[in-house]
Amino acid sequence: MSSDRSIDNEVKHPIRVGILGFGGLGQAAACVLAPKREALWVAGADRQGYAYNPTGLNPDECIATYNQQGSLGYLKPDGFLGDRSIEEAIENATTVEGYFLALPNLPNTFMASVARQFIEMGWQGVLVDALKRTSAVEQLLELQDELQAAGITYMTGCGATPGxxxxxxxxxxxxxxxxxxxxxxxxxxxxxxxxxxxxxxxxxxxxxxxxxxxxxxxxxxxxxxxxxxxxxxxxxxxxxxxxxxxxxxxxxxxxxxxxxxxxxxxxxxxxxxxxxxxxxxxxxxxxxxxxxxxxxDETSMAANVCGPAFGYLKAGIALNRRGIHGLFSAVEVMPQFLH
Structure with missing residues (x-):
C-alpha cells in the first residue's frame, strides 16, 4: 500500500468520543484515547453523573475524581450529577460522534436497553460495545432495523473475545x-x-x-x-x-x-x-x-479490549459518514488503526 493511501485513510478532524461507564474498562479507555491525535475524549458518564467538555477531558483528573468521589459528576467545572446520567449525556454532549459502551451488561438486557435509549432520543452516530454473551447480541439483532432507520452505525462484539x-x-x-x-x-x-x-x-x-x-x-x-x-x-x-x-x-x-x-x-x-x-x-x-x-502475554485485557474497540469505532465513523447505518459485528468489518 502506498504512503499516500495510508495518509488518505487518516481522519482529517479528531473524532469526538464519549465513554459510557467509568469503571476499570472505561478508565482504561480514557487512557488509551489520551495520546491519539485522531480522536478526542469529550464526554464520560457513570451511574451518578457525567462530564462533558467539547475541547477535551483530562483522563488523570477524571480518574482521580471518580476514584475519590465516586462519580464524574463531581468533576469541576465539567461535571453534572443526576440519576439520568446516560440520557443527560446523550442530550447535552452534542459534539459526540461515537460512544464506546464500556458498561456492565448486567442484567443481560442492559445493552439493548441503552441502544434503545439512543434510538428514542433521536441521536445519530456510532456506537461500539465489547459485549460477551450470545443472547445479548441476539437482542441487538432485533433492533437492527430500528438502528438503521435511526441513522446509527452500531458495532457489536468489538473487544478481545468477542472481537x-x-x-x-x-x-x-x-x-x-x-x-x-x-x-x-x-x-x-x-x-x-x-x-x-x-x-x-x-x-x-x-x-x-x-x-x-x-x-x-x-x-x-x-x-x-x-x-x-x-x-x-x-x-x-x-x-x-x-x-x-x-x-x-x-x-x-x-x-x-x-x-x-x-x-x-x-x-x-x-x-x-x-x-x-x-x-x-x-x-x-x-x-x-x-x-x-x-x-x-505482555498485552493487558484493557489493551486488547479498548484498542480494537476504538479501531472499530474509527471504521464505524467511516461507514456512518458514507450513510451506512445498522448493526455490524467485529467479523463483518475490518477495524481501522486509530492514530
Whole structure:
C-alpha cells in the first residue's frame, strides 16, 4: 500500500468520543484515547453523573475524581450529577460522534436497553460495545432495523473475545474449504478484582451454579468470599460467548463448532496462560490443519479490549459518514488503526 493511501485513510478532524461507564474498562479507555491525535475524549458518564467538555477531558483528573468521589459528576467545572446520567449525556454532549459502551451488561438486557435509549432520543452516530454473551447480541439483532432507520452505525462484539480473536478466526478461515472448529482460550491477569468489578461478575455468571442475575446480585463481600475459595482463580469453560453467533452469521462456521473458555487470575497481573484462537479446517487439497493466533502475554485485557474497540469505532465513523447505518459485528468489518 502506498504512503499516500495510508495518509488518505487518516481522519482529517479528531473524532469526538464519549465513554459510557467509568469503571476499570472505561478508565482504561480514557487512557488509551489520551495520546491519539485522531480522536478526542469529550464526554464520560457513570451511574451518578457525567462530564462533558467539547475541547477535551483530562483522563488523570477524571480518574482521580471518580476514584475519590465516586462519580464524574463531581468533576469541576465539567461535571453534572443526576440519576439520568446516560440520557443527560446523550442530550447535552452534542459534539459526540461515537460512544464506546464500556458498561456492565448486567442484567443481560442492559445493552439493548441503552441502544434503545439512543434510538428514542433521536441521536445519530456510532456506537461500539465489547459485549460477551450470545443472547445479548441476539437482542441487538432485533433492533437492527430500528438502528438503521435511526441513522446509527452500531458495532457489536468489538473487544478481545468477542472481537479481536473472532476477527482473527474469520481471517484464518480463508485458508480452508471447510471449518471444523474454532477454539478460543484466554488468560487474564489483574492485580485487584475491584478495579474490574463488573467484568468479574460477568465472568462469574458463566460458572456452574451461577447465572447473570445471581452474579449481579452478589455483594462485593460475596464475590470476595468466592474468590477466597478459588484462590482468586476463575476457571471458565464452554462459555456463552457471542463469538459463536458472529462467526455463524458471517457464514464461516456453525455456532456449535465454536468454543470459548479461559482462566482469570484476580490476584496477579501476570496472565495465567497465553490467550489464543485455534481454527482447524480442511483445505481444498483435503489437508487437515490448524491456524493459531496468540496474543502477546505482555498485552493487558484493557489493551486488547479498548484498542480494537476504538479501531472499530474509527471504521464505524467511516461507514456512518458514507450513510451506512445498522448493526455490524467485529467479523463483518475490518477495524481501522486509530492514530
Amino acid at each position: 479481536l480473536l473472532t476477527a482473527a478466526a474469520a481471517i484464518a478461515a480463508q485458508s480452508y474449504e471447510e471449518i471444523h472448529s474454532v477454539k478460543i482460550t484466554f488468560g487474564v491477569g489483574i492485580a485487584n478484582w475491584e478495579a474490574y468489578r463488573a467484568t468479574i461478575r460477568e465472568d462469574i455468571a458463566h460458572m456452574p451454579g451461577y447465572d447473570v442475575e445471581k452474579a449481579r446480585q452478589m455483594s462485593d463481600a460475596q464475590v470476595e468470599a468466592l474468590l477466597d475459595k478459588t484462590n482468586g482463580i476463575l476457571q471458565l469453560e464452554d462459555m456463552e460467548h457471542a463469538d459463536d453467533i458472529m462467526l455463524e452469521l458471517a457464514g464461516i462456521v456453525s455456532r456449535d463448532r465454536v468454543s470459548v473458555g479461559g482462566i482469570v487470575d484476580t490476584r496477579n497481573p501476570k496472565k495465567p496462560l497465553s490467550t489464543n484462537v485455534r481454527l482447524t479446517g480442511r483445505t481444498f487439497e483435503g489437508k487437515i490443519s490448524t491456524h493459531t493466533f496468540t496474543l502477546g
